[in-house]
Amino acid sequence: MIRNYTSQFEIASSDPNFPARLTIFDKAGESCYISRHKHRDIEINYLIRGCLKSIVNGKETIINQGEYCLINSNDIHSTDYVQPNEQIKFLVVSISYSFIKNYMPDFDNYRFEITDTEIQHNIGRIVRRIAELTEKNEKLAELYILSSLVKILEILFTSCMVERSKVEIEYNKIPMYDYRRMAMLYVNDHFSEQITLKNISEYVGLSETYFAKFFKIKTHKTFMQYLNEVRLVHTIMDMENSDINETVAATKNGFPNVKTFIRTFKSVYKCTPTEYRKQYKCWPTVYVFDKFHDYNYYL
Numbered sequence: 476m477i478r479n480y481t482s483q484f485e486i487a488s489s490d491p492n493f494p495a496r497l498t499i500f501d502k503a504g505e506s507c508y509i510s511r512h513k514h515r516d517i518e519i520n521y522l523i524r525g526c527l528k529s530i531v532n533g534k535e536t537i538i539n540q541g542e543y544c545l546i547n548s549n550d551i552h553s554t555d556y557v558q559p560n561e562q563i564k565f566l567v568v569s570i571s572y573s574f575i576k577n578y579m580p581d582f583d584n585y586r587f588e589i590t591d592t593e594i595q596h597n598i599g600r601i602v603r604r605i606a607e608l609t610e611k612n613e614k615l616a617e618l619y620i621l622s623s624l625v626k627i628l629e630i631l632f633t634s635c636m637v638e639r640s641k642v643e644i645e646y647n648k649i650p651m652y653d654y655r656r657m658a659m660l661y662v663n664d665h666f667s668e669q670i671t672l673k674n675i676s677e678y679v680g681l682s683e684t685y686f687a688k689f690f691k692i693k694t695h696k697t698f699m700q701y702l703n704e705v706r707l708v709h710t711i712m713d714m715e716n717s718d719i720n721e722t723v724a725a726t727k728n729g730f731p732n733v734k735t736f737i738r739t740f741k742s743v744y745k746c747t748p749t750e751y752r753k754q755y756k757c758w759p760t761v762y763v764f765d766k767f768h769d770y771n772y773y774l
Contacts, residue, residue, distance in 0.1 A: 504556030
């Protein structure tokens with residue numbers, strides 16, 4: 476059941492009675508690149524020797540010797556080398572999604588976040604022990620590993636459970652490489668934050684040039700036009716439903732400044748916000764389709 480590989484990443488199916496797959500890799504850094512992918516199993520990567528770059532949902536982290544990275548179900552992730560000629564040795568533990576679902580049927584609604592330092596160290600010690608047992612492959616090793624995996628799950632379930640947002644749950648249903656929907660859903664959830672073309676291109680896994688052309692073809696507008704129109708909807712809704720002024724509402728909803736808000740408003744309504752209110756005595760009515768079905772905003 477426990478397998479050691481030196482060059483390949485794909486792991487053969489484990490014993491159906493064992494709730495995880497374990498693989499040790501030992502290879503040059505330049506051979507450690509694994510392209511973006513996702514799966515339903517929980518994954519833990521532990522560095523036995525050297526260091527690796529781990530990119531999970533667009534966030535890059537360097538994992539050094541003796542450290543580990545937890546990858547949640549359906550997280551989009553990849554790995555890359557830090558030093559191309561360094562010999563890297565690391566353990567990959569994939570804990571069965573179906574095994575977890577047997578004990579927690581609504582598991583899809585949750586993810587694990589390890590924020591407590593003591594918990595992080597405790598899990599690290601257990602994973603290190605699993606790595607040692609996997610390398611030795613001694614008699615009863617599987618039994619000891621099984622008990623260790625159960626202990627990790629116990630810690631995660633009791634101390635690290637976080638409820639997923641509706642957007643995240645819906646996002647997990649999107650197939651890989653549906654770049655338009657990935658980008659739109661990300662915007663719908665992060666429009667108030669600073670988002671650049673570089674950010675979103677890296678998030679979906681395309682070059683800036685290719686993504687910009689792809690998005691324009693699929694939506695008939697540039698990505699920044701779409702982003703600012705989403706921000707415009709929320710800015711107008713805030714001003715309509717509260718007493719805050721244009722500047723506060725615009726910056727609250729992600730516009731870098733009020734000038735960009737006015738420019739976006741003019742591109743949609745062919746006049747400034749002030750001119751619109753003088754003419755109609757109100758803010759324009761906006762209607763937002765259910766983003767979980769349409770993934771788009773309409774003005």
